[in-house]
Amino acid sequence: MASESENRPVRKIGYARVSTHDQNPDMQIAALEAYGVPRELIFVDKASGGTMKRPMFIRAMKTCQHEGSEFVVWKLDRLGRTLGGILETLETLTERGVEFVSLTERIDTKGPMGKAMIRLLAVFAELERDLIRERTKAGIARARERGERGGRPVAMTPERVEKAKEMLAAGERGNTVWKAMQKIEGPKISRAAYYAWQQAWDVENRDPGVVGE
Incomplete structure (x- = not known):
């Protein structure tokens, strides 16, 4: 018999980022919505990925506090410009019991391949x-x-x-x-x-x- 947590619908939080105000995030937003992220839970920054102090990124992370949620991006590099910064975010999500999905690279930490990818990222972050x-x-x-x-x-x-x-x-x-x-x-x-x-x-x-x- 399935537990209550298994039957509970997954809350999907999306994050999109473009580097400048001239760029358009619509393609990322459309991909997130197609995956099932509600439009009101898609947070968009128009800022460089060189800093983690991005207002919509911070709001997305604050929204994604509960175990069983999913943090979804169109592409892994939308999280940041460095492997170290990306890995730090992934580790924070893991500590909260939040799964991570990157649509382009097909990374999904619910499965063993996704977890293996995180370990590889840790190795490459150290190399960086x-x-x-x-x-x-x-x-x-x-x-x-x-x-x-x-x-x-x-x-x-x-x-x-x-x-x-x-x-x-x-x-x-x-x-x-x-x-x-x-x-x-x-x-x-x-x-x-x-x-x-x-x-x-x-x-x-x-x-x-x-x-x-």
């Missing part, structure tokens, strides 16, 4: 962290060979560092920040010198890291 550390060490070594103190470019003056941190916290990156550094009084700063500083900043401040879109 090791690669970031190695790249950072190599960048510091190259900076020292160029005569730059402490592995960070001398051109990153305190004024530039303060402005760069402010812009990075606001989601600005790469060329946009580098060009802003050029406008601040100080030694000439090359693109490579700024990117070496940004890479080191990413490792020190990552949640758990930022590597690509």
Whole structure:
């Protein structure tokens, strides 16, 4: 005889994300609805996946608190830009007794293949962290060979560092920040010198890291 929990309908919570306001999430929403997620339980962010501080993502996670629920995405990378961040979310869901479904990769943690996939993600997340550390060490070594103190470019003056941190916290990156550094009084700063500083900043401040879109 089936238990009450087995007969209880699964509550499906959907999450969709596009990186910019110019992109359209309709395809993701349609796929989630086709899977059976009610429209009122689909949460949509128009934001980069480099941070877990996304308002609709936070609301979706708060809604998905009860054992027996499903957290559904169109594609795994909608959760975030790093394996470490994705794995952290999956571990949180597992602790709550919430299943996870990714429609594109056909990942469903209710089955043994889905659980095996999570274990593989943990292995690759650790590899990702090791690669970031190695790249950072190599960048510091190259900076020292160029005569730059402490592995960070001398051109990153305190004024530039303060402005760069402010812009990075606001989601600005790469060329946009580098060009802003050029406008601040100080030694000439090359693109490579700024990117070496940004890479080191990413490792020190990552949640758990930022590597690509």
